[in-house]
Amino acid sequence: MTGVQVRRAEAVDFPKVARLTVAAYEADGQLKGENGYADVLADVVGRAAHGEVLVAVDEAAGDLLGSVTFVLPGSPYAELSGPGEAEFRMLAVDPSAQGRGAGAALVEACVSRAAGLGCSAVVICVRSGFAESAHRLYERRGFVRLPEKDWSPLPGVDLLALRLTLTPLR
Template identity: 80%
Template sequence: MTGPLVRPAVPADYPAVARLTVAAYEADGQLKGENGYADVLADVAGRAAHGEVLVAADPATGQLLGSVTFVLPGSPYAELCGPGEAEFRMLAVDPAAQGRGTGAALVEACVARATELGCTALVICVRDGLAESAHHLYRRHGFTRTPRLDWTPLPDVHLLALRRPLTP
């Protein structure tokens, strides 16, 4: 089987992206006690207006398997990236499609996009306590912890920064 096809999301994809993103975050336990974050995740049109929403689709069926939001500094969705850097957020893989390389394909697409734009680094923050498989995915793709960028947007929500230097 070939890997998922990663492409820019189109408005017709937004309802499916919203569903799979919320489902993935719920499955990982990331929405417990979160007031309103599911609504932020489901606002795919808002994300697309301020960044690039990419989707991973099964090449045989076209079924959406995952998505990610890629942003640059100045976007309201940018939390960590500084000048010359890029960031990705809200990487989500449909719980029914995990283990097929979808997350890796989305990370690789973000690295390629940041490199194409001449960025010097790509950053992401992950919730402390997130499944080890997510941390392993990012380490495998060259991301390392950057504690000076860690932050806590809400009580009991601790976000750990990861960074990958890029060669434009």
């Protein structure tokens, strides 16, 4: 992950984060037939008000490579997390920057943030049948399926639940 820095998004980043997130979801085919989800993805101001929007930046060029939203239970953006768990959502990497480690760096930043807050686990949802590279990334990192928590927000949109148990920091 050399050359990729993760930091909290600043207001000046929000328009780029919005465009990048929608573009990544469109490129992956996840917005076909979706009613309004592109607007949710583009609402970076709303996400930042209820969680932490992180960005991956190319250290040399300064280009924004990707973003993710880190939330805790009770946030309007939390879908699965319960007491003691953290969650991340809307992880997106610019289609032209995929394969450069930005996605892995964003995942690691969320895991580190959760561990630093004393969370026992990180939970996420991934859409069934999409983003196989993301599924592999999460599997390599140690996330495991929780089929009992799979759910569907809309007909035809099946979300798979994944969980990474964290070792307490001492």
